[in-house]
Amino acid sequence: MVRACRKGLCIKWSLEPAGKEVEVCRRAKLHSLRMVWKIIWPLQICKLFLVILCLPHGRTSSVLTVNGKTENYVLDTPTGVQASLECAVQNHTREEELLWYREDGRVDLKTGNTINTSSVCVSSISENDNGVRFTCKLQSDQTVSVSVVLNVTFPPLLSGNGFQTVEEDRDVRLDCNVKSNPQAQMRWYKNNSTLILEKDHHQIQETTESFQLSITKVKKADNGTYTCIASSSLKTETMDFHLVVIDKVPVVPIEPIIAACVVVFLTLAFGLLARRKRIMKLCVKEKDRNSDTAL
Numbered sequence: 001m002v003r004a005c006r007k008g009l010c011i012k013w014s015l016e017p018a019g020k021e022v023e024v025c026r027r028a029k030l031h032s033l034r035m036v037w038k039i040i041w042p043l044q045i046c047k048l049f050l051v052i053l054c055l056p057h058g059r060t061s062s063v064l065t066v067n068g069k070t071e072n073y074v075l076d077t078p079t080g081v082q083a084s085l086e087c088a089v090q091n092h093t094r095e096e097e098l099l100w101y102r103e104d105g106r107v108d109l110k111t112g113n114t115i116n117t118s119s120v121c122v123s124s125i126s127e128n129d130n131g132v133r134f135t136c137k138l139q140s141d142q143t144v145s146v147s148v149v150l151n152v153t154f155p156p157l158l159s160g161n162g163f164q165t166v167e168e169d170r171d172v173r174l175d176c177n178v179k180s181n182p183q184a185q186m187r188w189y190k191n192n193s194t195l196i197l198e199k200d201h202h203q204i205q206e207t208t209e210s211f212q213l214s215i216t217k218v219k220k221a222d223n224g225t226y227t228c229i230a231s232s233s234l235k236t237e238t239m240d241f242h243l244v245v246i247d248k249v250p251v252v253p254i255e256p257i258i259a260a261c262v263v264v265f266l267t268l269a270f271g272l273l274a275r276r277k278r279i280m281k282l283c284v285k286e287k288d289r290n291s292d293t294a295l
Helices: 018-054 254-274 276-294
Strands: 002-006 009-014 063-066 073-078 083-090 098-102 117-122 133-138 145-159 163-167 172-181 185-190 202-206 210-215 224-231 236-246
Touching: 063 133, 063 145, 073 083, 083 098, 083 133, 083 145, 098 117, 117 133, 145 224, 145 236, 163 172, 172 224, 172 236, 185 210, 210 224
Parallel strands: 073 145, 163 236
Antiparallel strands: 002 009, 063 083, 083 117, 098 133, 133 145, 145 172, 172 210, 185 224, 202 210, 224 236
16 A cells, blocks of 8 residues: 655555555655755755854954053052053953054054054143043954043132223123032132122022133122132142222113214205205305406
8 A cells, every 4th residue: 555645744655565665755745845955955055154154253352451551540640740551452362463442543553563462652641641541452343442541630710800890780600610529518708708698689509611600780799809719638729809899870761862973964955955956045145246257
């Protein structure tokens, strides 16, 4: 009896010798496997190709260190000193070229200071270097990198317009610009005493880089020396602001003056226009008189 294999099952088909039944089933299974393989193998090839494309090219097992640290870190430093940053490659199997960046700008390195180890020196460090980021990268794989951020500590630095003159009833603002790390505690003094703030007359605004004193409708009593005091754990700095209040300048009534000038001008113009005939007759008589005299 012959059985046809369909989805792995043998079904009676016709009467055949028992020895041929197994052979027919085996051939049917092989044929099915060949058909399935013809469909699957192109898909497997495509999958393998995509995996190869997605593999990271040029990846390295090398590890970078900056001053012995393998992760990004913050370097605390005062002003006026030199900071040395040394980048080195660990676990490298070949010569590796190193790159240095200050923020997003490339740092120029001397020949011989780029292979496997590389150093940069920052001197002399100032308050302007605070928060600046230095990054060392592998040239062959720039995703491998270590960054250092400078935390520059310095005492308060104060600046501003130290002398101002203002009229009575005007508004004035004293701007005390401050830079400090760590951040300073700010205060205002007047004539060497703590400034007593008056509601709706004094207003203080403070940011990380400014300490402002606003005075609304200045009075004669506001005349004096105001002192901006900045105190940090490193030092206390002061700056004086001299405020001179002068008498209110009388306001000239511009609009009435302009209106009066316009009225006078129009009056003269209409007067001349009304007497134009008489003026013309006088001019003619004067001309005739001059002609007779000449004869």
